[in-house]
Amino acid sequence: MNTSSIIQNIPCTLVTGFLGSGKTTVINQLLSNKPTNERWALLINEFGRIGIDGALLASSQTAGDTHNNIAIREVSGGCICCTSQLPLQIAISRLLSEHRPQRLIIEPTGLAHPRELLRQLSEPHWQTALSMQAVITVLSGVQWQQEKYRSHDGFQAHVRDADVLVINRYEQLSATYRQDLQQWIAALNKQAKIIWAMADSQTAPDFQTTSDSKITADSSDFIQLSNTYLSELTAQLTKPSNAISKQRIANMTESRVSLTPANSLMSSASINTNNDIETSSSTSELPYRYHDEQQGMLLAGWRLPPHWVFNANDLQQWLLQLPNWQRIKGIVNTSDGWLQLNFTPDSLTINETSAQIDSRLEIILLAGSDNKSDNKFDNKNEAVTTVKRTKVELNNEHQSSIEWERCDRELMALVIPSNNQT
Structure with missing residues (x-):
């Protein structure tokens, strides 16, 4: 293989979130801000066998005339976080080799356990090909309001392993509830950065800010906040992942054994050193x-x-x-x-x-x-x-x-x- 054909350091972003959290919406927002001259790839994992998210994303991007530079591949019929790791490895390898993207986004199924996926993406064979950026986790305020979600280990797992939490569907939460939500997040992952999502201006309802002032979807304040949100969200594509770094250390700790x-x-006194060795x-x-x-x-x-x-x-x-x-x-x-x-x-x-x-x-x-x-x-x-x-x-x-x-x-x-x- 020629050196020029070797794929290295492709920026990769993992977008996680519990089932129904709104990951597809956030990914669409990321794709809508893709530079027109860049090639991106999207790997979607659905637990079912039909594969719907890929079609939804493809249709939404066609309207924006950016779909031609986005390669979408689906892995359906099971979770890519399985023990064998082969579905994930094959899917990523094919995307990189066939489309040679300049950026990769991975959306696992909402039923996936993010820790296992982080462990796989932290393995040595991906450290050269991929440059892992901040793990973006989508959290639904509507789901969080329900005890069955707040106490669910799978729901909490996505929060624990996030670098960034994008909170959406929170418009009807009062300022007190939003503070409670932030405290709940801090108890699970105090290092996570919180971004309050802004919905599409065409569908966004009126909502109260933390200061109880109302902002409508057609106001200049909403447009400014929406632009700020999209700018902050897109910026996460270039921020290194602390979650991945921690998992790499954990992988080393779990695998390292006492070899003597x-x-x-x-003894150290008898070590034969060679100054020419790097x-x-x-x-x-x-x-x-x-x-x-x-x-x-x-x-x-x-x-x-x-x-x-x-x-x-x-x-x-x-x-x-x-x-x-x-x-x-x-x-x-x-x-x-x-x-x-x-x-x-x-x-x-x-x-x-x-x-x-x-x-x-x-x-x-x-x-x-x-x-x-x-x-x-x-x-x-x-x-x-x-x-x-x-x-x-x-x-x-x-x-x-x-x-x-x-x-x-x-x-x-x-x-x-x-x-x-x-």
């Missing part, structure tokens, strides 16, 4: 390990300090003995120097490489068997044989219950004690 070389002789603040977050399961595959990866030197032969043997491995990739500091590993069931490739800011390993295992790997090699360069197994045999076996903690211990045992390093 088996030999305690590894330094990074990320090294303070090491060691780091994650594991996951997707579509019948078990995934795990490690990022480790660059001064941890692994025994090259022992590391390769350990990797090849992992159960049912399908892919192994890595750049690791070893006794043979920095090595680049690229293993598939059909070939083993090992190349020397330059020193890196950290060591990295990633493995993909086939779930469904507790036996050792079917891939057997007599040395690091040549495959001897591959025992093929039928799908029936794999389906009849129990799902693999690999012990990741044991893998951690075995991997750490391969670190060469510092006093033996040369």
Whole structure:
């Protein structure tokens, strides 16, 4: 792939809100202020299978003659916040690759739990492609007035994970009720910025301001307030998301494990530093390990300090003995120097490489068997044989219950004690 074709740092805004909160109206307001020369993309997730929101947005934008520069894709029939993450990944990847937008807006179903979606969008594989902006959450004042909504965990969840709360349908609330609403929000998320929405001037009813003065839809005050609101709302498209940043830290905390070389002789005094190696603040977050399961595959990866030197032969043997491995990739500091590993069931490739800011390993295992790997090699360069197994045999076996903690211990045992390093 050419460098020019790589998609990076596309501004992305998540617009959330409980079912019926008015997300489509807010998105239409954002789209109506889109610069005519920019390409935008909109990903809509509906829990039902028909898909209506996309058609509504498309028709409304056609009237404004901006629809030609807006690509709309729908994911219907379920929540994109599902555990597999695949519907979300596929939909975003296709939108970015096929339309190459300059901005992406995601509208999840109102039944989605925003925390899970934030967790997915905080994963490392999206941190390069997407630049996550403020999470905009729409809250209906009419819904909030009802106890069944105020006390509903799903309703509250959208408030907890918002950077910005756009409150609409509040026109009939008195000043006292509006203060109560703000206090309720503060109890759940005191960092959230509150924006009081203004309805379309053609449909907006008369309403009272907090000072009990009346503003009508055809007054100059209403027009000024409406313009101010739209300006403030649009500005959120370029403000970084604190919610996403917090979730990235939470992801690291949940995934980071206590990895320590088996030999305690590894000391700071014996660290072999190289002034030519680029330094990074990320090294303070090491060691780091994650594991996951997707579509019948078990995934795990490690990022480790660059001064941890692994025994090259022992590391390769350990990797090849992992159960049912399908892919192994890595750049690791070893006794043979920095090595680049690229293993598939059909070939083993090992190349020397330059020193890196950290060591990295990633493995993909086939779930469904507790036996050792079917891939057997007599040395690091040549495959001897591959025992093929039928799908029936794999389906009849129990799902693999690999012990990741044991893998951690075995991997750490391969670190060469510092006093033996040369």
